[in-house]
Amino acid sequence: MGVFWSRGYHATALPDLLRATKLSRGSLYAAFGDKHSLFLRALDRYIDDAVTRLNIELDPRKDPVDGLRAYLAGYVDRTSGAHGRRGCLVIATAMELAGRDADVNRRIASFFKVMEARVADALSRAKAAGKLADGVDPANAARILVCFVEGLRVISKTASAGAITHAAADALLDRFIR
């Protein structure tokens, strides 16, 4: 997974995968089929990890505002420094392959949908608890937050997301909660 994450699909050559898996060519093809299948496996694992984290942070049994704060803070941290420059496998894959690879497209679309749904759910719970500012629609706000964090990962491929970003994330959430 790591090698695809660091380099992207096309830029990852068989020798890279062999080095990463410590397998020989033959064994790798016996175990995973082909490069594309192996990539799909890696992508699935990456997405699983992300969804798991999402389910923890935005757990319905926890306070939704705390959850949202943790969700945003997690993204800010993950986009800082070296981690940030590594980027995000989902976004890189979306830009590189989503348009021409149906298997990939399905996975990415579903992931974004799940994330937006989880965030929207947390916002709805916050609204029900009277913790949202007036006139905030959970669906719209969820899309805003998701776009914000994904955009974060993009711009922090080049510029490190420093203190400003943390402040921006806080400021964004503060616009929604009361």
Place this chain on the structure above:
Amino acid sequence: MGVFWSRGYHATALPDLLRATKLSRGSLYAAFGDKHSLFLRALDRYIDDAVTRLNIELDPRKDPVDGLRAYLAGYVDRTSGAHGRRGCLVIATAMELAGRDADVNRRIASFFKVMEARVADALSRAKAAGKLADGVDPANAARILVCFVEGLRVISKTASAGAITHAAADALLDRFIR
């Protein structure tokens, strides 16, 4: 430019470029040097176009709030339907090459910086005109808006940005202006 935009750097092979430029291999190399130089040229043109548009939309002589609205609306439109699925050359390049190509990194970083600066400037002017909501910091809000639009381009690689997105963009801006 179009072929790099549609396919990405690595996935664009010489034959694609020959077809797109209607040049032969020899002529193309005489005119542009190599694939990398040609790509940089395409990237520069793409960025130039974007900056030009930015300068028009956020022209200091026009109303900053109108400008910001046009800026957001432009991105939403550009991420809808087929245009959206084509994605954004800057983002795709950022994810694909920024980490390993200094020339590319410089261009992308500078572009994001310019965009954020233009947006922050418009927000500052809006604040000076008393059009911003209480407690809104132009620098933070600028980062939020930039991340939002870039995130928009990412998620609309798979899901079409429909009416919800338009509403989200409006909702976001409405949180900042009074």
Place this chain on the structure above:
DNA sequence: TCCTTTAACGACCGATCGGTCCAGATATTG
């Protein structure tokens, strides 16, 4: 112990990659 079965290995494959270079067409000039 020896034979069978399984799994790992890397040499090898055709295709295609980015890049070079020369033959021939075209245009220019005296």
Place this chain on the structure above:
DNA sequence: CAATATCTGGACCGATCGGTCGTTAAAGGA
């Protein structure tokens, strides 16, 4: 019109791509 300069096209190059396959080593059972 002829000689020269310019440019273009595509054959060709070594390297590397993703993928296959025969060989060899290891493991399991009788």
